[in-house]
Amino acid sequence: MPFLFFSLFFSLSINNKVIFDFNKNCALNKWIVVNDDVMGGKSNGKLILNKTGNAVFKGEVSLENNGGFSSIRYKMKKTSTPKKSYISMKIRGDGKRYQLRIKEKSNDYYSYVKYFQTSNVWEEIKIPINSMYPSFRGRKLDKENFNKTSIEEIGFLIGNKKQEKFYLEIDKIELSFK
Numbered sequence: 001m002p003f004l005f006f007s008l009f010f011s012l013s014i015n016n017k018v019i020f021d022f023n024k025n026c027a028l029n030k031w032i033v034v035n036d037d038v039m040g041g042k043s044n045g046k047l048i049l050n051k052t053g054n055a056v057f058k059g060e061v062s063l064e065n066n067g068g069f070s071s072i073r074y075k076m077k078k079t080s081t082p083k084k085s086y087i088s089m090k091i092r093g094d095g096k097r098y099q100l101r102i103k104e105k106s107n108d109y110y111s112y113v114k115y116f117q118t119s120n121v122w123e124e125i126k127i128p129i130n131s132m133y134p135s136f137r138g139r140k141l142d143k144e145n146f147n148k149t150s151i152e153e154i155g156f157l158i159g160n161k162k163q164e165k166f167y168l169e170i171d172k173i174e175l176s177f178k
Helices: 002-011
Strands: 015-021 031-035 044-049 055-061 070-080 086-092 097-103 111-117 123-128 133-136 150-158 164-177
Touching: 015 070, 031 044, 044 070, 055 070, 086 097, 111 123, 111 150, 150 164
Parallel strands: none
Antiparallel strands: 015 164, 031 070, 044 055, 055 164, 070 150, 086 123, 086 164, 097 111, 097 150, 111 133
16 A cells, blocks of 8 residues: 555646746846837846845836837756746736746747736736746737746736836746656
8 A cells, every 4th residue: 555655746846847946046137128129119127136035027008109118038058947847936026927938949039928817916826837828929829838848037027008117026937747
């Protein structure tokens, strides 16, 4: 009987690979902020560490000059994505909707995206990567959902087609798989 429990426990175990663990000693210089000012917009977003060591992505989205988004990106070493992988995020938001974005190769022109809703409490949000669809400049592409074997970039975007302040606190981002 003990052997059966041991075998069952390990067959159900989940493997985690930390993509980024925010803390007081981490360097944010590998994260890039991209606002709509790259196309004339007036949104402003920034990424900072708060007193507890969590990342805070905050700012204001403006619709002036055809703007409407703010984003952050992290280019990382090529990371394998076994089948049935998902991104797990420990976050606290402001009740707004955000996009999780990944790229197989950091120089791809499009991202795979999935929207998620936040709340004002700490929560763990899990997004299966095979549920993420390809998108370029807000338009869904006629391609399959993510089915690649690795990723090189991850990020977040807010762009809800309205002028609004935003606040997303991030503790940890992991890639999990069975």
